[in-house]
Every structure is written in structure tokens, then in C-alpha cells.
Amino acid sequence: MSTFTGNEKIAKVESRPIGRTVAYWIVTIVLAFSIALSGIGQLMRYGGNVDLVTDIGFPLYITNILGTWKLLGVITIVIPGFPRLKEWAYSGIFFLMTGAALSHVFAHDYGDGGFHVILPLFYAALGIASWALRPKSRRL
Template identity: 65%
Template sequence: MVVTISQVKALPKGKKIAYWLVTLLLAAAIVLSGIGQLMQNEGNVELVDKIDFPVYILTILGIWKVLGAIALVMPGFPRLKEWAYAGIFFLMTGAALSHALADDYVSNGFNLILPLFYAALNIASWALRPKNRKL
């Protein structure tokens, strides 16, 4: 197979588009979730009550999520981005584990699948990030 120069240049552009699609989807989901937790919506309060967490954890998690989502999309600060990726990964895997240990398998495991999906999006965004967003 012969690869032309135009084909080689097209790959990084596609990777960049994939990076931004995945990252913006992740950031939007995380920031909306964080805002819901900061507002202490009834569903969020019920959720933390069900897994025996104190309600004030919603404020802590909400702040972390909003700040992490902002860090992912803002330019510069590659070290901060690494911390944000790690934090989001720990938040999402911790959420899945917390629901699993509390036997909270609402709607065929939705409370397990959704945070693990966000963790996978987080890994994909990290793997696709351009060189100027790496340490």
C-alpha cells in the first residue's frame, strides 16, 4: 500500500478532531454533573443517602468536577491537566465502586455503567491529547 503525504497529514487532523469531540463531551458531562451536585438536586441527595455518604460530599465533588472540567479545556497548564485527568478518573471509578459496594444497581447497573463510561472517555481524551497538552 502506498501512503501519500496528504494521507499522512490527515491522520493528525482526525486525531485532533477526535480529541476535541471526546474532551468536550467529557467536560460537558462532568461540569453538568458537578453543577447538579452543587445545587444539591433531589436526585443527587437521594443518591448519596442511598450509599450512606453525607450530603456535604455533593459540594466537595461538585467543586472538584467543575474545576476539573475547566482544567481539561483551558489552554496551557499541562501539569494541571494531568492532575485533572487523574482526579476525574479517581472520581468516576470511585463512584462506580461506591455504588457497587452499596448494592446500588439502579436500572440494570446504570449507576455503575455511567461512571465507568465517563472514566473510559477520560482515558480516551488523555490518550488522544495533542503534544502541546502533554508534559
Template identity: 40%
Template structure:
């Protein structure tokens, strides 16, 4: 892995981790803004706990060494949750400002996944 790729990986991974951790905590403590947003999108409030827990666990999975298959699942989960957020905002007709956070986290997820080191990658056996 080149030095440039390592730098890209760690910058994307740190920002992704910070974003997922902060939003996960906000969801776990059920801040008023998050509760209002979930109700606006038509989801039950208890989904905040589920998503918050999985975001925190996903961050742990991505940051700890080894367990490449668990990392793949965490990246997939981040992608599904954030793309679901984008489509949920589209479905209710929200403006572009509501898409920025989820789209940024999707970009960071893809960058972190793409530039991850070989030791954090699932080896494909032929």
C-alpha cells in the first residue's frame, strides 16, 4: 500500500468514525432533533436505538485490527443506513441540506472501504 493510499484511508476512516460515532450517540440519547426527524420521516422512535447501537458497533469493527469479514459487514451496514437516509429524505420531499450529511458519510464509507489496507481486506480465494 502506498503512503498516499494509507493517508487517504486513515483520513476517510477517522472522519467516518467520528461521523458515525457522533450520530450514533445522538440517536442513542434520543435528542429532540433526532426524534423530530424520525417522526418527520415516518419511522418509529425506537429505531433510533437500533441504528445508534449498530453505528457504534460498526465503528468498533472498522477500527479494530483483524476481523476483515466483520469490517465488510460494517461497511455494508454504513452504506445501507446512509443510502436509506438519503432515500427517506427524498421520499418526504426534504431539501438538499438534509442530504448533505448522509451523502458525505456514504462518500467517506466508500473511500475508507476502497483504500483499506490488505490486512483489513477479505482475501478472495480462487
């Protein structure tokens, strides 16, 4: 007969690397905040979002599609549960950001200092880091 004193649960919690959890949340919050702002800007067609997509040959309605998918992806990676959906959201963010960078490259629209290419690749890297650092409770 096993007796549970409560110390087993405390030991289990303390054995998690706190630095990894903190790193996960920092990276994920930066990623979520950045992608959410971008998605809201696209849905509102705020600032340079109109020129950003039309200058590389995309129709303006693409901002509605991209903005919606970005917000849904952010919600998915931040809320608890739904590990399979999180996998899809991380994949979507990766493909969206690398696709944006490549679209700007192919259109020869690099922005000042390559900003239109570097920023989406940075977001793709944040997505990979968030995915790799996620706790077991957020994995399949």
C-alpha cells in the first residue's frame, strides 16, 4: 500500500527546469504579441499594411485572410490544451512567415536594410523557439 504525502508532487514540480519555462513564456509572449499586432494591422489595413501586400503583387483582400489566420494562430498557441491544434498553429506561423520573406525576395522588395525579409524570418525563428521550448503539457 502506497501512501501519498504530497512531497512527490512538490518534487515533480521542482524538477522542471524553471529557466526553460521562463524562456518559453518570454519567447511565446513576444511572438504572440508581434503576430497579433500584425494580424490586427492587416485586418484594419492600418499603416503600411496595404502597400506591403500590394507592392509585391498580392490583392488587397489577402490582408483579411492573413490577419484572421494570424489571430487564430496566436490564440491557439497561447491558450492551454489542444496540443494537436498547437502543432498546426506553429506550422502555420512558420509557413506564413517564411512565405512572406520569400514573397518579398521574389518581388525584389527587401525594404530598408532587408527589413521585409529579416523581420518575418525573425518571427519564424521565434516560432521555432517557442515550439521547441514548450512544456510537456503543450505537446502531443
